[in-house]
Amino acid sequence: xxxxxxxxxxxxxxxxxxxxxxxxxxxxxxxxxxxxxxxxxxxxxxxxxxxxxxxxxxxxxxxxxxxxxxxxxxxxxxxxxxxxxxxxxxxxxxxxxxxxxxxxxxxxxxxxxxxxxxxxxxxxxxxxxxxxxxxxxxxxxxxxxxxxxxxxxxxxxxxxxxxxxxxxxxxxxxxxxxxxxxxxxxxxxxxxxxxxxxxxxxxxxxxxxxxxxxxxxxxxxxxxxxxxxxxxxxxxxxxxxxxxxxxxxxxxxxxxxxxxxxxxxxxxxxxxxxxxxxxxxxxxxxxxxxxxxxxxxxxxxxxxxxxxxxxxxxxxxxxxxxxx
Ligand SMILES: NC(=O)c1ccc[n+]([C@@H]2O[C@H](COP(=O)([O-])OP(=O)(O)OC[C@H]3O[C@@H](n4cnc5c(N)ncnc54)[C@H](O)[C@@H]3O)[C@@H](O)[C@H]2O)c1
Numbered sequence: 001x002x003x004x005x006x007x008x009x010x011x012x013x014x015x016x017x018x019x020x021x022x023x024x025x026x027x028x029x030x031x032x033x034x035x036x037x038x039x040x041x042x043x044x045x046x047x048x049x050x051x052x053x054x055x056x057x058x059x060x061x062x063x064x065x066x067x068x069x070x071x072x073x074x075x076x077x078x079x080x081x082x083x084x085x086x087x088x089x090x091x092x093x094x095x096x097x098x099x100x101x102x103x104x105x106x107x108x109x110x111x112x113x114x115x116x117x118x119x120x121x122x123x124x125x126x127x128x129x130x131x132x133x134x135x136x137x138x139x140x141x142x143x144x145x146x147x148x149x150x151x152x153x154x155x156x157x158x159x160x161x162x163x164x165x166x167x168x169x170x171x172x173x174x175x176x177x178x179x180x181x182x183x184x185x186x187x188x189x190x191x192x193x194x195x196x197x198x199x200x201x202x203x204x205x206x207x208x209x210x211x212x213x214x215x216x217x218x219x220x221x222x223x224x225x226x227x228x229x230x231x232x233x234x235x236x237x238x239x240x241x242x243x244x245x246x247x248x249x250x251x252x253x254x255x256x257x258x259x260x261x262x263x264x265x266x267x268x269x270x271x272x273x274x275x276x277x278x279x280x281x282x283x284x285x286x287x288x289x290x291x292x293x294x295x296x297x298x299x300x301x302x303x304x305x306x307x308x309x310x311x312x313x314x315x316x317x318x319x320x321x322x323x324x
Pocket of ligand 1: 109135137156162200201202204206207297299300
């Protein structure tokens with residue numbers, strides 16, 4: 001079995017690789033060529049353990065992500081949300097790889113936004129806004145920088161100190177993109193100029209003012225994953241010309257910022273496409289520079305397992321990781 005740490009994966013697998021893999025994974029999902037059983041949750045004494053398996057038919061890629069939420073772990077100096085992805089050998093069924101699941105999650109979640117931004121944002125998009133500077137934010141920023149040659153990215157967090165610190169770190173980390181990264185002192189202003197907006201927060205209320213969004217903007221909602229959570233303003237869900245989800249099943253069951261506008265009959269489920277639909281039929285992407293486009297993701301094990309296997313194959317080829 002090959003053990004792959006975040007550092008190992010970083011050496012051999014780029015955001016571009018992950019974006020290509022996510023596109024392929026969601027195409028397979030939308031075509032109905034994968035099995036994704038409901039997540040199994042166990043409440044245990046100190047937390048919760050979640051098991052997320054998936055099977056990509058055809059290539060027989062099988063794997064599972066195990067994520068646990070143990071809030072008190074920080075007192076022990078351990079991560080509060082430990083995660084691993086286990087891959088099975090399609091020929092023998094043996095577990096053939098164990099990957100750092102936290103890193104795979106960040107990579108595939110950034111990449112799915114990158115895939116949507118690539119397919120939906122205007123080709124000449126130059127200004128972006130990133131809202132939320134937590135654990136998922138680095139890969140979200142990297143994905144936007146990867147798919148469009150941005151001149152400016154305004155970064156915002158409700159915790160200003162945290163947001164400013166993150167911005168300084170990102171200026172160093174992503175210096176090679178030559179993009180002006182700055183902390184947003186006036187979010188309304190930055191939103192009104194943005195060609196791309198990505199929100200990746202734990203917010204229960206909309207994270208920006210939808211009335212400020214200009215025509216032609218592409219918006220990504222990455223954070224909200226329970227019916228109580230909202231990031232995308234309802235008027236944007238209403239106004240958007242093209243509305244795309246990673247998976248309809250996941251978003252309609254979990255994301256408050258999409259569930260509520262449907263309940264309020266502002267939109268119907270039929271007004272939404274899946275990202276896989278855009279890959280199968282590219283004519284469903286943006287048709288002109290005035291359209292507002294919206295992408296919402298809550299994640300799916302298909303992404304973890306497809307990306308996990310892609311990383312495993314590359315690592316085997318290049319002799320990376322520890323074999324045990
Ligand atoms: N779509 C997916 O596949 C996927 C995958 C992983 C995580 N997530 C979700 O993404 C969200 C972010 O994850 P994370 O690990 O970065 O969380 P985190 O807790 O590390 O960071 C969240 C950040 O959002 C900020 N924030 C909260 N409310 C805000 C608001 N109204 N305006 C601006 N900033 C605000 C917080 O200050 C914090 O810095 C979580 O809800 C997580 O469950 C989604």
